[in-house]
Amino acid sequence: MYLSLGTATLIAISIANASAKNKPSEAFLKKAIQGNFAEVGMGDLAQQNGQSDGVRSYGKMLATDHAAANQKALDAANSLGMNPPSGPNAKQKADYNKMSKMSGAGFDKIFATHMVADHKKDIAEYKKAAKNKDAAGEYASGQIDTLQKHLDAAKSLKAGN
Numbered sequence: 001m002y003l004s005l006g007t008a009t010l011i012a013i014s015i016a017n018a019s020a021k022n023k024p025s026e027a028f029l030k031k032a033i034q035g036n037f038a039e040v041g042m043g044d045l046a047q048q049n050g051q052s053d054g055v056r057s058y059g060k061m062l063a064t065d066h067a068a069a070n071q072k073a074l075d076a077a078n079s080l081g082m083n084p085p086s087g088p089n090a091k092q093k094a095d096y097n098k099m100s101k102m103s104g105a106g107f108d109k110i111f112a113t114h115m116v117a118d119h120k121k122d123i124a125e126y127k128k129a130a131k132n133k134d135a136a137g138e139y140a141s142g143q144i145d146t147l148q149k150h151l152d153a154a155k156s157l158k159a160g161n
Contacts, residue, residue, distance in 0.1 A: 022080055022082075022134070024129075024132065024136075025080060025129070025132050025134050025135070025137070026077075026080060026082045026136070028125065028128075028129040028132070028136050028140065029073055029076055029077045029080070029082065029084065029139070030077075030082075030084070030085055031125070032069075032073045032125075032126075032129075032139070032140070033070060033073045033077065033084050033085050034088050034089045034092060035066075035088075035092070035118075035122060036067070036069050036073055037066075037070065037085075037086075037087050037088045037092075038088035038089075038093075038095070039062050039066035039118075040062070040063045040066045040067050040070070041092075041096050042059070042062060042095075042096060042111070042114075042115075043058075043059040043060065043061070043062030043063030043064075043066065044059065045100055045111075046058060046059025046060075046062065046111055047063070049099070049100070049102060049103045049104075049107045050108055050111065051103070051104045051105050051108050052105075052108050052157075054156075054157055055107075055108045055111060055112070055157060058115070058153055058154070061150070061153070062115075062150065065146050069143050072139050072142065072143075073139055075135075075139075076135035076136055076139040077135075079135040080134065099111065099114070108157070111157075112157035112158040113158055115150065115154035115158075116151065116154045116155055119147055119148075119150050119154055122147050123144060123147050123148060123151060126140045126141075126143055126144050126147060127140075127144060130144065
């Protein structure tokens with residue numbers, strides 16, 4: 001079978017456009033997967049280093065929910081044919097390392113503040129990604145309620161409840 005130069009060019013352009021169209025979704029999923037890995041680690045850390053029952057309980061919820069979310073994000077990444085990351089990014093690792101040296105009430109305070117800021121940012125990014133009409137958008141829209149629950153609980157922790 002022979003393709004004309006015009007047909008070959010159109011096929012190449014179609015592939016390039018499909019790839020370019022997935023770029024925002026792939027970028028979002030990469031960030032989401034790294035974030036889920038980071039939140040599982042932070043949740044485990046909260047269970048170990050937290051002083052209050054509230055922080056330890058929040059840590060357990062965080063680790064459980066983000067592990068489940070990550071499986072869904074990995075499935076979405078696979079459906080888009082992308083190679084997903086296998087852990088948190090460098091900044092997330094640095095945040096973890098910094099917080100791993102803390103414990104007690106000091107840890108609880110910094111942890112709660114970090115979780116409020118992190119989940120506010122995540123909710124904004126997930127709402128934006130939820131507009132995508134693909135696996136990334138479906139994943140994002142399915143996680144917003146859980147992220148809001150995490151934000152509300154973090155605000156409560158930060159307020160000392």
